[in-house]
Amino acid sequence: MTATTTRTPLVRALPDALGDIPDGAVVGVGGTVTANHPMALLRELLRRRPKALTIVAPTAGLDVDLLVASGCVARLVTSYVGAEALAGVGPAVRSAAEAGTLHVWDADEAHCAMGLRAAAQGLPFLPWRGGVGTDLPTANPDLVPFADPIRGEPLLAIPALRLDVALIHAETADAFGNVQFVGPGHMDPLIAAAADRVVVQVDRLVPNAVIRQDPGATRFWRDTVVTRAPWGTHPYSSAGIEADAAHLAEYAAAVRAAGKGDPDALERHMQTYVYGPADHAGYLEAVGVRRLAELVQ
């Protein structure tokens, strides 16, 4: 006889996939600037009204700015938050940092990568040279200058950035947590490797046989669940859609108005796109088929 076994599917509906994210949790967020953010997962998280989260997002877009605008972020680990020319600095991050209500753990992009890698490797820190001689260790005393014990040169110890959960977006996955990015995958593989558990939203679920057509493209992590979220990066780009610049401009203008004492537009935006829709399908309805179709390449 031939022995056979049955693999356990890891696909969950979106709210279940997110799992329990307690107040104060350390959450890694994937994507880069205007690309590949796991927005369906983040909006579901926001609807739960979490508190005092630490967000780790190496090169963030207005996705993280939206989290800060909602008031759920106490601490932010990042090298950048913005949307290039559309918003050179995330407007909510700027006002919260200047008001002292948000603690930004300032780090170079490479520091974020080394901190995540240290966590993935189970190390307390990794050494790095970039940042020596700058004021980054003053802005962030967790970046500790030390003398290299081999050659004696000045280096920085970048502490491990261990994550409770990583939230990322990929184009495809199968039911068993075999994930394939179209394109570079940004910092997501490292964010996932640094996390106790990984939640992946995908544009499409595919059979394991499709994954096997390009096994070199597959990434996987020990504790992973997968959920389907078509157009799940909107208003940010993915392999399937371009970024929705008009939506982002409307958001940035609303946050800037709120900073000047007029919160109406921001409250409307949050109600329309975050708190109002019951689920991801409801969000897509709020955006509208016409707009989504315009963004498909």
Next chain:
Amino acid sequence: MSAADVTALSTDELTALVLARDFRPDDRVIQIGANMAAARAGAILANLTRLPDARIFVGLAVENLAGGRPAPPVHPFLFDARGLQAGEAYLHQHSVFDDMARPDVFFVGGLQVDRRGNVNLLGIPDGEGGWKLRGPGPVALATMSTSCRGYYIVMGRHDPRTFVERVASITALGDRTRRAELGFPGGGPRLLCSPLGVFDFDESGDMRLVSVHPGVTVDDVVAATGFDLVLPADVPQTPAATEEELTVLRTQADPQGLLRGGVA
């Protein structure tokens, strides 16, 4: 189009020209970050005229235009997935810092720059652990400026609040003396381009005026600078473009006219 048209060049076009001419013959990787349209055009211009072996990193996409390959189209955002379909390779951001010998040239912008070439992109501290003005964040400035063979500082503004005696917070350490003391592998800042002219750093590491752009006087530059610049006896005008440079710049490197106020 003739070289006399240089007076009609925008300051971003002048920056692109200055950069394209200054790259070293053996610069093999020119890495361009977000919001760096002039650097992008300068790298493409160099790749099409004098540096056929250079690879140009545009965001995460890796390009080489030798043989007159068309420049990749500019999208409104650098990390557009379409940008990755143009090149011969793309970078994986999670492993981009695994080969620090690779990037030769990088470009640095900032909220402030000082006499010693230090750049601040982080913000203005309030002196009590918070921020009077919060900037975009360091991105990868600290790392790239430490390691790459040489970098260019490209400032979008030139006024006494931007060009200061001492930046409020150092994100990229340009100071030649401090870099030598700390044993940095990289070569430090090569040139600085501002809307008013071109600058380098003298033997002691102080900022020096190299040339003024057309229509700008030395006095204009001095008045716009919040510290004492090193001023050579003769300061030339930024050299005019050759006919070839102008044609390649406008028809191949920047066909969308982004350096003349166009939009992607």
